[in-house]
Amino acid sequence: MHTTKEKRRNYRPLVSNKALQQTMGSYYALTSWHRYWGKFLRRPLAWVTSGAPVELLRAFNIHCAYPEQYAAIYSARKATVDLCEVAEAAGYSQDLCSYARSNIGGVLRPDLAPLGGMPKPDLLVACNNICGTVLKWYEVLARHFNVPLLVLDTPFLTDQLTPQVKDFVLEQLYAMAADLEEITGRRFNEKKLAEQMNLSRKITSLWIETRQYCQASPSPLNAPDLFINMAPIVVLRGSQKGIDFYRKLKDEVKERVELTQGAIENERIRLVWDNIAIWPQLFSFYKMFSEKGACFVTDTYSGGWAVEQAPGTPMESMATTYTEVFLNRSPKFRANQLINLIKEYRADGFVMHSNRSCKPYSLVQEVIRKEVMRETGVPGLMIEADMADPRAYAEEPVRNRVQAFLETFDDLK
Amino acid sequence: MSNYYVGVDIGSLTVKVVLINNDLEILGQAKIRAGYHGREVAIRLEEQLLADFGLTIKQVTATVATGYGRVTFPSDRELSEITCQAKGISHLFPSSRTIIDIGGQDSKVIKLFPNGKVADFTMNDKCAAGTGRFLEVMATALEIEWHEIGELVSSSENPTKISSFCTVFAESEIISQVSAGALKSDILAGVCDSVASRVASMTRRTGLETDIVFTGGVALNRGVVNALTKQLGYPLLVFQEPVITAALGAALLAREISK
C-alpha cells in the first residue's frame, strides 16, 4: 500500500523492535503449545485479566495468558468484526466490550481467530479493579470451559484506600493462595512470591525509566511505540525475558534522547493520550497527528503498568497496588494524574479516546477533560471510537475533528 | 356460496392486500406504496380489490390486519407480521423451517417447528443496518435506481467492504470510497454483502435449519439473494411475489379464526 512509504518517512522505527518480536513470538509459541508441556511440568494455564495479581500466579508456576492482549492482536489483524459477529449471533449484545465479544467469538470459532485462538484454560482469574465487565465475561468463560474461576474483588476507591478495603483484599489474596494450592498441588511459598515481586519491580522500573525519557524534546517515542512496546510488561511481568527486553528498549530510547532523535520528524506539538489504543487504526489514526508534527509523548493507558509497588509484605503490597489501579479510582484522582502528566511532559494538549467498549475509562472523561483544561489551560480533544471494533469508527468525522484540533495550535504558535 | 377472507399488511412503505376463498386459493392481490396514510390507503385498496371481483366488504367473512399499521385498521383481528409470515410461508413452502424476511424497516428471522408454528424469531435491533432502508439509502447515495442494483452487483468482481454498523457512518464511508475511485458496482456489492452478513448473523442466532425461505421486498434483489446464499451456504427458496406473503398469511389466519 502507498501509505507504507509515507509512514517510513514520518516515523523512526525502533531497532529493538526485532527483540520485541522475538520476545513476544516465543511467548505466544509457548502459550500455543502449552498443552504439550504444561501438564508435564505441572504448570496449569490461566486466562487472566490485565489487572490480575499475576505475581501470585507465577509463584505457583502458573502460565498466564491474557484474553485482552489477544483481543488487541485480533483487532490489529482485522479479525475482530468476524469474531464479534460470532459472539453477537450467540446472543451477546453489540454494545458489550469488544475485547470480550471478540474473545468469546474466538472461543466459539477458533478457526476465525489469529494465532489459532487461545489455548483452553485450566483456570480463570479475574480482578475487577479495571471494570465490572471482566466479572460477567469470565463468568461466561467459566460456564463454557467448566474450570475454576477465581475472582479478586477490589472495591472501587471513591477516595483513598481505607484499611477495611485493604483488609478485605488481603483476606481474599490469602484465600486465593489457598485455592491455588489446591488447584496446582503446590505449597504457597512466600519467598517465591517475594522473588516474583522483585522481578516485577525491576521490569516496572525499566518501563518507568523508558517512559520518562519521553519528557525530552523531541520525544523519543510516540503513542504507537508505547502501545506496541507495552506488550511484554503486561504478559511477561515478573519474567527475566521481559526485563532483558526492556533493558534493550531503554538503552535505545536513552540513545535517541542523547542524539536528540525524535520518534517523529519535526515535533511541533506535544500531546498526551487518554484511553486504550484504537487498535484497528493504530497507524492510520496516529499518522493524522504525526504528519502534522504532533507527537503523543505519554499516555494513561500504557502508563497503567508504570506504577511502583506499594510498600509492605509481598501480599500487602499486592493488595494495595492492585486496588489502587487508576481505573479503580475517582474522576478527581484521574484528573490529577492527567494534569501531572501534562506538566511533567510539557504537553501542549491532550486527546481523549471516548471508547464505546470501556465505560469505566470513558464515561468520566468529559468531566476530567473540563477539569484538566481549566487546571492546565491546554486544549483537550474528544474522539469517539472503539479500541477493537472498527465498525464503531467513522473516519471522516474523526479526521475533521483531528484536523480542526491541530489547526488551533497553528494559531497559537 | 363461497366464503371470502382478506389479509391486509400495512408495512412502513407499502400496503399489501390478499383475497382468498374457502379452498385457500389466492383470488387476487394488490399492493401500493403508501407512506404516511397507510390506513386510508389500505381501506381503499381493499375496496378496489374486492370490487374487481364484484364483492363488497360485507361479503368478506373475516379480515386480519398485520404490519405496522395493523392496530388502527378496522379488522376482525390484528396479528403480528411474524405470526402471519409464518402462516403464509409454511402454506406456500411446507418444507420450510427458517424464514428470512427483509422488509423496508426491519428484518426478521423466524424459525418454524415442522408443523409450521413459530418456534423462535429474531429481529434487527433498532437501526437500519440489514434492512431495505439501508440498501435504499446507499443506492441513493450512489445515485442508482432500486431496480438497477441486482444487475450492477452481478457485474462486480471486487466488492468493497463496508465496516460501519451505523447507516449514517456507512453512508459517509461509501462516499469516501467513491471519491477514492472505487467502482459503483463494487461498492454496491459491498453494501449487499453488509446487509447479508447482518441477516446471516441473525439467522445463526436462531439456529439455521433448512429449507430456508427468503421473503419480503428485498428478496427481489438478486444482489442480496446471492450474497446471502453464499454466506449461509444453502440455497434460498423465494416466492414469485415475496412482498405479499405476510398478507397471504393474514388471509389464511382470517379463515382460521372464523372457523
Added chain:
Amino acid sequence: MVETFNPTDSKESLKLLIEEASLKGADRLNRYPKYRFFGYFCSYFPEELIIAAGLHPLRLLPDSENSTPVELPAYCCSLARGTLDMEVREKWRDLVGIGFTHTCDTMQCLSGIWAASGQSKTVDIVPPVMLKAPGASRYYHAELHTLLSKLTDLTKQKIEAEAIRNALILCANTRKLAAELDVLRPNLPSPLIFSLLRAGQLMPRSEYTHALVNSFPALKEMAEEPHNKAKVLVSSAVLENDSLFEMIEELGGRVVADDTCTGFRHFSGVTVSGSEDPLLDIVRRYSEMPPCPCKNRSLNERISYLTTLAKQRHAQGAIIIVRKYCEPHAWDAATLSESLRKNGIRTLTLELEGANAGGQERTRLQAFLESLLGYEL
C-alpha cells in the same frame, strides 16, 4: 398535611398509590412539605439507614429517556443520562443528599460525575461484588459503619441503634406487604402491581405501608382468575414506568414473576433481625437477597434462581429486557435465555432505550405472546 394524602377508604388509598407511582416523586414538596428526602439509585443502597437517619428514601428515576447531558457520552444508559440531566436542571435541589451504590460501572462513574458537575451532596457506599468472598461480610459491615457516619455528617444528628431497629421493622413490614402483593399477582393486571411496587420506592415508607394495607380490600375485590393469558416472567433493570407491563397485559400476557430492579426484586428476600448489632442484620439482608447481575454469590445462582422461579410460577415464557447500554443485564441475557429454554420456557430478549415500549416492541411482544397463546393454528 399528610392526612390529606392518606385516605382510609380502600379505593382512595389505591388511587393514591397509583398516583404516586406515576408522579415518581415529582410532587413531593407539595405533598410532604415536612419530610426530608434522600435520593438513591440501586436496591443495594440500604434504605434502612436512610430511614434511621430521619430521612425518606426516594428512588431517582429519569423523567425522559432522551436526555443528553454533556457530561455523558451517547453510549451510556438513559437512566444515568436522564437523572443527571435532572440534576443539571435542579430537579433534585431539595434532596438532603444522593446515595450511590457501586453496582455497575455506570453507577460507579455516575457518582464521580455527579460530585463534579452537580449541586447535590453525594454519599457513596461500595458493597462487595463477590458477596460470599472471604471477608466480604466484615468488609460490608465496615462500609455500613462508614455510611452511618457519612449520614450523620449530613444530618448533624446521631443515629441511635434504636432508630436503626425501628427502620428495620418498617422495611421488614414493607417487604412483607410487597410479598403479599406478589401473591395476588396472577389475578390482577400486571401494570397495576408494577405501579404499586414502584410507589414503595418513592413515597415516605410509613405512608406507603399505611396506604398499601388500606388498599388490599379493594385489590382483593378486583382480583379475578385470568382467562387465556400467557404467563410470563419479566427480567429487567430499572423500568421507570408501566409502559412495558401495560403492553404485555394488553397483548394477552400476564406477568407471573417480576425480576426487575424497580419491581419485586427490590423487595424480595428476607429481612433479618435480632442481632445485637443491627448493622449485621442489614449486611445479611443485602448479601442474601436474590442478586442482580452486578453481584455474584456463586457462578450460577442468579440463573438457577430465575429458572426455578419461572418453573414454580408455571411461566410459559420469559421476557428478558435489556435496557440499551446496560451491560450487566445484557451479559446475563444469553445465559439466562439458554437456561430457561432448556427448561421448556420460551424467551424473548427485547432491547429498550428506556422504559417505554413502542411500535417495534409491540410487534415483537405480540408475536411472542401469540406464539405462547397458540394463535398460529
